[in-house]
Amino acid sequence: MRIAIVDESAARAAIIQEGLGGMDDCETLVITERRGLIAAVAAFDPDIVLMDLGNPSRDVLEEYFAVSKALARPIAMFVDESDEESIAASVDAGVSAYVVNGFAKQRIKPLLDLAVRRFNAFSRLETDLAEARGQLAERANVDKAKRLLMTSRGLTEPEAYKELRSQAMRSSKRIAEVAEALLMADQLLGGTR
Amino acid sequence: MSERLKIGFLPLVDAALPILAQEHGFAAEQGLDLEFVRDLSWATVLDRLLYGHSDAAHMLAPLTIATTLGIGRPARDLSVPFVLGLNGNAITVSNDLARKIQPEGGLGNAADVGKRLAETVAQMGRKPVFGVVHRHSSHNYMLRYWLAACGVQPERDVDIVTVAPPFAADALETGEIDGICVGEPWNSVAVERGVGRIVLTTAQIWRRGVEKVLAVPTAKLEERRGSFERLIIAMRKAGEHFVDPANWDVNAAILSRPHYVGADKELILRAISDRLRLVKGGEIVHFPDFMFQFREAANFPWVSQAGWLYAQMVRWDAPHFDPDAAKKAMGVFRPDVYRAALAGRDSPLPGASSKVEGGIGSPLGVGAQQGTLVMSPDKFFDGKTFDPERLEDYLASLA
Numbered sequence: 001m002r003i004a005i006v007d008e009s010a011a012r013a014a015i016i017q018e019g020l021g022g023m024d025d026c027e028t029l030v031i032t033e034r035r036g037l038i039a040a041v042a043a044f045d046p047d048i049v050l051m052d053l054g055n056p057s058r059d060v061l062e063e064y065f066a067v068s069k070a071l072a073r074p075i076a077m078f079v080d081e082s083d084e085e086s087i088a089a090s091v092d093a094g095v096s097a098y099v100v101n102g103f104a105k106q107r108i109k110p111l112l113d114l115a116v117r118r119f120n121a122f123s124r125l126e127t128d129l130a131e132a133r134g135q136l137a138e139r140a141n142v143d144k145a146k147r148l149l150m151t152s153r154g155l156t157e158p159e160a161y162k163e164l165r166s167q168a169m170r171s172s173k174r175i176a177e178v179a180e181a182l183l184m185a186d187q188l189l190g191g192t193r
Numbered sequence: 194m195s196e197r198l199k200i201g202f203l204p205l206v207d208a209a210l211p212i213l214a215q216e217h218g219f220a221a222e223q224g225l226d227l228e229f230v231r232d233l234s235w236a237t238v239l240d241r242l243l244y245g246h247s248d249a250a251h252m253l254a255p256l257t258i259a260t261t262l263g264i265g266r267p268a269r270d271l272s273v274p275f276v277l278g279l280n281g282n283a284i285t286v287s288n289d290l291a292r293k294i295q296p297e298g299g300l301g302n303a304a305d306v307g308k309r310l311a312e313t314v315a316q317m318g319r320k321p322v323f324g325v326v327h328r329h330s331s332h333n334y335m336l337r338y339w340l341a342a343c344g345v346q347p348e349r350d351v352d353i354v355t356v357a358p359p360f361a362a363d364a365l366e367t368g369e370i371d372g373i374c375v376g377e378p379w380n381s382v383a384v385e386r387g388v389g390r391i392v393l394t395t396a397q398i399w400r401r402g403v404e405k406v407l408a409v410p411t412a413k414l415e416e417r418r419g420s421f422e423r424l425i426i427a428m429r430k431a432g433e434h435f436v437d438p439a440n441w442d443v444n445a446a447i448l449s450r451p452h453y454v455g456a457d458k459e460l461i462l463r464a465i466s467d468r469l470r471l472v473k474g475g476e477i478v479h480f481p482d483f484m485f486q487f488r489e490a491a492n493f494p495w496v497s498q499a500g501w502l503y504a505q506m507v508r509w510d511a512p513h514f515d516p517d518a519a520k521k522a523m524g525v526f527r528p529d530v531y532r533a534a535l536a537g538r539d540s541p542l543p544g545a546s547s548k549v550e551g552g553i554g555s556p557l558g559v560g561a562q563q564g565t566l567v568m569s570p571d572k573f574f575d576g577k578t579f580d581p582e583r584l585e586d587y588l589a590s591l592a
Binding site: 034035053054055056057058059060062063066087088091092096 | 232233234235236237240241244245246265326327328354355356357359360367
């Protein structure tokens with residue numbers, strides 16, 4: 001089975017490709033470029049095309065399929081009409097699947113399920129990454145706030161940290177929030193450094 | 194407690210009415226809170242609508258009919274209780290082609306530009322490529338209507354391909370296409386980049402051509418009928434606000450935000466004030482009713498508009514004429530819902546729900562259920578009219 005994965009996010013495409021690579025008898029191609037998309041799809045001659053819902057080229061790809069259909073090449077949108085649940089799951093996950101050749105449903109279903117799981121896994125990764133970035137930014141703010149207290153009030157680092165922590169406890173806020181407030185106040189007052 | 198409605202849209206100026214209904218509090222007045230889902234392809238706007246990620250969507254009028262008839266995908270019933278606007282598209286061609294088909298610059302006359310295009314095509318030695326935003330779009334049908342009426346056979350003499358609106362300028366620049374029919378601000382973006390010239394507006398092909406609509410899955414419309422009627426009231430108020438010159442600046446600023454259209458405010462301001470710069474560095478041209486979003490019951494879903502679109506679909510796409518399909522197509526437009534929403538309010542409501550399209554040559558007072566309604570000329574550039582009662586005769590006359 002030949003599967004084209006069209007995704008402008010190379011990272012996500014790689015995750016999907018890796019998942020599909022574990023299936024028997026699957027040849028995959030990842031296309032991340034908008035330009036030349038149709039030519040690349042046509043040259044690969046896939047049985048199935050997976051494309052992320054956010055991809056601006058979806059209408060272009062569907063038009064290509066519509067034209068191919070005129071050339072008597074059967075296309076089923078997603079899986080088929082009877083499999084509403086799979087389609088809804090793929091829309092929720094953010095992936096669209098075009099089945100170019102009339103494959104047996106039992107062969108396509110696991111593939112689509114896998115793509116959906118991979119898409120969902122990628123979304124979770126992104127959320128985790130965003131959280132991790134947030135935590136890093138918070139830690140950097142706490143460090144900056146500590147340095148600010150050290151220079152402006154001549155405190156040692158442990159003293160500065162203690163000061164932030166006790167202020168956080170008094171105002172029932174998180175240390176990161178106190179640090180951010182302190183940095184903002186410092187900026188408003190023109191900065192001390 | 195306000196009720197939440199999610200609205201899907203593509204970043205185009207004619208998504209304005211629901212956006213402004215929310216931003217100016219007209220939705221809140223109706224107890225509604227609108228949330229917007231921005232996408233970059235019509236396929237995704239449609240999927241989100243059909244699978245419940247959105248409750249209603251800014252959509253190409255013909256796509257609602259194709260979806261209901263099951264052309265290209267399994268059939269799903271959509272309803273159109275409100276037209277978001279008429280026209281607002283233009284045809285932008287490469288500088289090279291513009292020199293040949295509109296040598297004197299400016300906006301041409303549709304028949305003259307078409308005649309010169311036919312002559313140019315005959316001498317080009319290759320098929321020129323035109324972009325449209327979707328197979329089931331008024332852009333595609335207007336372009337084809339114009340080409341065919343000027344003696345350029347769309348199926349034989351040119352290639353028509355799909356290009357996503359934000360990439361119109363890129364595609365012109367790389368020579369992927371020779372021209373494109375697209376909505377604003379994407380013509381103006383191409384002009385400002387110096388990669389093409391606007392030679393015609395679609396309003397010159399059909400003075401009152403139906404464009405984007407509000408699409409709602411029929412089952413959802415019945416289920417939440419009251420909410421959608423209140424949305425219609427809010428969007429009428431937004432329309433009144435949209436066409437008032439005093440508000441153009443603020444509305445352009447709102448629409449330009451990245452989570453809405455996400456394009457240059459000045460370009461959006463031009464479109465909503467019916468002004469266009471046709472060529473880089475050129476004068477700005479005023480073309481009245483380039484966009485038509487409010488007056489003369491512009492938002493009324495005329496059954497005959499759906500009929501015209503169905504006729505074009507039969508003319509250019511797969512299906513053969515079928516009286517049952519024609520009836521189903523015309524049933525997508527829901528003047529009954531529009532009337533129910535606005536009865537007893539100060540919006541004029543026409544007496545009829547269907548009209549002869551292209552039949553008005555000079556301002557005409559028409560019978561109204563409420564208010565007074567004077568309709569301006571709505572001609573097609575070739576003078577043809579479309580009578581929805583005589584759809585088959587119309588198709589025969591075009592063959």
